[in-house]
């Protein structure tokens with residue numbers, strides 16, 4: 388039986404100009420953010436686009452990798468292919484139901500096309516905002532603009548820039564009118 392009343396949570400790091408990557412990977416390296424993403428996503432199914440899967444290149448341990456692709460022949464060990472968002476959510480719920488240690492939450496893991504598609508079904512966004520406006524190049528991926536009135540936002544931590552990394556902060560957004568999948 389599938390999980391019910393499941394929350395979908397977008398986890399994303401974006402620059403102030405909404406750029407999230409150059410189409411092939413991330414533009415920044417924030418070790419603390421990577422640790423946070425791991426903690427936020429552990430024991431959850433991840434829904435991601437095929438390009439994001441390619442940029443990671445392997446399944447992330449302790450999580451299911453559900454990959455949206457229009458290619459009916461796409462098959463990679465360690466990934467579950469899905470032809471559309473409905474199929475991806477069904478696969479995610481089935482994985483939650485079949486996995487004793489799973490949390491009842493689905494992570495919308497990007498990239499730009501998948502955030503655009505799934506944002507209306509997200510109840511929370513765990514957002515890292517980087518104080519930079521990089522040019523993501525011709526294939527730049529963006530996080531969609533939000534209707535700010537629809538969300539409550541709490542800033543959980545702020546970090547000033549160092550020689551190694553730009554400044555950034557962690558915002559946790561929750562929908563004022565909850566939605567579940």
Ligand SMILES: NC(=O)c1ccc[n+]([C@@H]2O[C@H](COP(=O)([O-])OP(=O)(O)OC[C@H]3O[C@@H](n4cnc5c(N)ncnc54)[C@H](OP(=O)(O)O)[C@@H]3O)[C@@H](O)[C@H]2O)c1
Pocket residue numbers: 398399400401407408409410411412413435436437438439440442455456457458461469470471472496497498499500501502504526527528529
């Ligand atoms: N900063 C962050 O938090 C973050 C998070 C994730 C990703 N990223 C970055 O985002 C970039 C990738 O984003 P992107 O927008 O270029 O690509 P993407 O969203 O990762 O993947 C796009 C692919 O998903 C599949 N797809 C899209 N819509 C679909 C639909 N309706 N039905 C079935 N399949 C569908 C297609 O795969 P096929 O071509 O195989 O059909 C499409 O080419 C990379 O730079 C990555 O590093 C950043």
